[in-house]
Amino acid sequence: MSDELSSDQNHSAKGPPPRSDEAKVAPKAVVNRLSLYLRELQRIEQSGKETVSSSQLGKLLGFTDAQVRKDLAYFGQFGHPGVGYRCAELVAAIRRILGTDREWVVAIVGVGNLGRALLGYKGFRPQGFRVAAAFDSDPSKVGMSFGGVAVEPTTALETTVRERGVTLGLIATAAEAAQETADRLVSAGVVGILNFAPMTLSLPPGVSLVGVDLATELEQLSFSVANSQAAVATEQSDPGPGVAR
Numbered sequence: 001m002s003d004e005l006s007s008d009q010n011h012s013a014k015g016p017p018p019r020s021d022e023a024k025v026a027p028k029a030v031v032n033r034l035s036l037y038l039r040e041l042q043r044i045e046q047s048g049k050e051t052v053s054s055s056q057l058g059k060l061l062g063f064t065d066a067q068v069r070k071d072l073a074y075f076g077q078f079g080h081p082g083v084g085y086r087c088a089e090l091v092a093a094i095r096r097i098l099g100t101d102r103e104w105v106v107a108i109v110g111v112g113n114l115g116r117a118l119l120g121y122k123g124f125r126p127q128g129f130r131v132a133a134a135f136d137s138d139p140s141k142v143g144m145s146f147g148g149v150a151v152e153p154t155t156a157l158e159t160t161v162r163e164r165g166v167t168l169g170l171i172a173t174a175a176e177a178a179q180e181t182a183d184r185l186v187s188a189g190v191v192g193i194l195n196f197a198p199m200t201l202s203l204p205p206g207v208s209l210v211g212v213d214l215a216t217e218l219e220q221l222s223f224s225v226a227n228s229q230a231a232v233a234t235e236q237s238d239p240g241p242g243v244a245r
């Protein structure tokens with residue numbers, strides 16, 4: 001995911017309340033890990049376990065216990081001596097920090113291959129994201145329904161966004177249409193945009209932007225694989241301390 005989070009987190013009346021000072025200074029990598037902690041804690045809760053230690057949580061995700069404690073310390077004190085973290089309590093706290101302790105109303109613009117897949121994804125709702133509208137400029141797609149959401153013409157975008165209280169927009173249009181789509185969403189009241197189109201968007205202050213680029217993620221993966229292979233090769237060729245080559 002690209003690092004395009006707006007530095008201005010000044011959300012409008014429709015958005016969440018301002019986050020704590022601590023949350024504002026947390027690096028993006030820490031915020032990314034919060035989502036991972038949340039997912040894992042929810043799984044642990046579902047398995048019937050009520051508490052978890054930082055080392056157990058870290059182990060499940062491949063992090064050290066120190067990393068878990070340090071990340072969470074950005075936002076407050078959540079552990080209990082001799083108990084660890086109470087899962088339900090930490091889930092609630094992380095949801096509050098991430099702003100997903102309330103429902104976000106989402107619109108998807110561009111109902112092609114990606115837009116349809118996103119509309120069909122059932123994982124948004126449980127995390128607090130309700131997809132309430134979908135738009136496409138192709139008249140042949142208007143009226144079709146995906147994941148229970150009817151596709152509307154882009155001419156209805158502003159009216160529908162306002163009427164349904166949409167606050168987040170997800171752009172899955174062709175790249176050329178992305179900026180205009182973003183401008184229209186923002187003018188209709190959207191305060192955050194998740195952009196899948198391969199296009200750098202320019203947005204006014206107060207509107208948050210996250211770009212998703214799976215090619216970048218694959219580059220990160222290839223970098224990681226290449227480096228761990230190089231590390232293994234070095235280890236295998238290293239005869240160890242005190243051994244003359």
Ligand SMILES: NC(=O)c1ccc[n+]([C@@H]2O[C@H](COP(=O)([O-])OP(=O)(O)OC[C@H]3O[C@@H](n4cnc5c(N)ncnc54)[C@H](O)[C@@H]3O)[C@@H](O)[C@H]2O)c1
Binds near residue numbers: 110175181
């Ligand atoms: N970020 C990623 O990792 C990633 C992965 C896949 C695709 N993408 C990008 O996501 C976008 C969608 O990909 P796709 O495979 O679904 O493409 P697609 O061609 O199948 O779908 C694009 C849809 O956008 C609609 N559209 C075009 N202009 C529009 C406008 N002005 N308003 C509303 N709708 C409009 C088209 O009618 C079409 O239905 C593309 O920009 C693609 O490059 C990004």
